[in-house]
Amino acid sequence: MSDLAQPLLRWFDLHRRDLPWRREPRNPYHVWVSEVMLQQTQVATVIPYFQRWIERFPTLADLAAAPLQDVMKAWEGLGYYSRARNLHCAAQQVLREHGGRIPPNPEALRALPGVGSYIAGAIASLAFNQPVLALDSNSKRVLCRLFAHEKADRALRALAQAVLPTERAGAFNEALIELGALICTARQPRCVHCPLQADCAAFQRGTPTAYPRPRPKRTVSRVVVPSLVLTDGVGRALLCRRPAHGLLGGLWEFLSAEQSSSAQCADEDAAALAHRRAGLRVDPASVRPLGEVSHAFTHFKVTRRVWHARALNPDSLHLDGYAEARWASIEDARALPLTRSDQKILALWRADVQQSGLPL
Numbered sequence: 306m307s308d309l310a311q312p313l314l315r316w317f318d319l320h321r322r323d324l325p326w327r328r329e330p331r332n333p334y335h336v337w338v339s340e341v342m343l344q345q346t347q348v349a350t351v352i353p354y355f356q357r358w359i360e361r362f363p364t365l366a367d368l369a370a371a372p373l374q375d376v377m378k379a380w381e382g383l384g385y386y387s388r389a390r391n392l393h394c395a396a397q398q399v400l401r402e403h404g405g406r407i408p409p410n411p412e413a414l415r416a417l418p419g420v421g422s423y424i425a426g427a428i429a430s431l432a433f434n435q436p437v438l439a440l441d442s443n444s445k446r447v448l449c450r451l452f453a454h455e456k457a458d459r460a461l462r463a464l465a466q467a468v469l470p471t472e473r474a475g476a477f478n479e480a481l482i483e484l485g486a487l488i489c490t491a492r493q494p495r496c497v498h499c500p501l502q503a504d505c506a507a508f509q510r511g512t513p514t515a516y517p518r519p520r521p522k523r524t525v526s527r528v529v530v531p532s533l534v535l536t537d538g539v540g541r542a543l544l545c546r547r548p549a550h551g552l553l554g555g556l557w558e559f560l561s562a563e564q565s566s567s568a569q570c571a572d573e574d575a576a577a578l579a580h581r582r583a584g585l586r587v588d589p590a591s592v593r594p595l596g597e598v599s600h601a602f603t604h605f606k607v608t609r610r611v612w613h614a615r616a617l618n619p620d621s622l623h624l625d626g627y628a629e630a631r632w633a634s635i636e637d638a639r640a641l642p643l644t645r646s647d648q649k650i651l652a653l654w655r656a657d658v659q660q661s662g663l664p665l
């Protein structure tokens with residue numbers, strides 16, 4: 306075993322967090338679900354989602370058999386929803402093509418939807434102890450510092466490959482992730498506690514945070530889109546399902562102008578919006594503001610400016626750009642997989658109903 310792997314693994318054996326997906330023996334399905342959830346999402350956020358998920362879909366076969374709508378509901382709030390759609394689809398593929406057994410080798414894993422080199426390496430090494438790398442953003446940061454390397458490129462991967470211990474590859478991969486999460490953090494690395502301090506080139510140069518070289522900040526555009534709690538006069542509002550693919554694909558939302566980085570509908574009024582996207586007319590006297598909710602995507606921030614309005618012809622729906630729509634009570638809406646900002650709009654609607662006592 307390399308001189309780097311030994312102190313790292315010793316440290317990991319002593320300090321690893323007891324996370325629900327780390328129970329021994331490792332369950333390949335648990336490893337897979339957790340790694341998909343942990344992409345782009347913090348451990349603390351993932352824990353309750355993971356636990357609920359395993360209760361709801363205890364095995365890969367349960368997941369494959371579940372309706373997509375239930376899967377999306379269980380993912381609601383985690384973001385990057387294509388991860389859930391791909392996981393569901395991949396579970397069905399494993400049933401069809403591998404007799405329900407998750408394949409141990411990275412090539413077969415990579416053929417599954419949503420499985421790239423990181424997830425394939427993580428499943429292969431953590432669940433099946435195959436001698437392959439799985440480098441996430443934490444471990445890449447650790448390695449950049451260890452080798453005083455400015456960016457996570459192929460050369461860095463080759464350096465990591467050279468120190469990967471074949472007998473405990475999974476533990477090595479997870480130990481690097483853990484070190485990045487607990488000690489070698491992005492802003493304030495705690496080098497005095499680091500098991501690799503003596504070997505760390507960035508530490509020796511006295512500039513650990515200079516590696517990896519910071520990327521230029523991307524500019525985040527802000528868009529304002531009008532959205533409608535459009536009611537039917539008997540306590541229900543119009544909920545619409547977004548197209549299956551693309552941003553927030555398959556999730557339900559209150560009737561809204563298109564949410565995209567180039568949205569240009571900031572001042573479209575409630576009546577025009579209801580007519581354009583649902584073919585409905587609204588009672589002008591019913592239009593009033595309910596508030597605003599915001600959500601930050603990677604490249605842009607959306608503020609939904611929310612209006613209440615009542616439809617005059619609720620039975621004449623003509624949808625534009627939505628896969629489906631239905632009139633939903635507050636209870637019905639709570640059962641649908643909503644985007645995060647639509648959960649907030651639902652709360653605005655509830656509060657409005659409770660406070661105003663006005664006819665819906």
Ligand code: ADE
Nearest residue numbers: 324340343348441479482
């Ligand atoms: N992030 C990605 N994979 C992880 C794991 N297995 N444990 C903790 N954090 C992680």
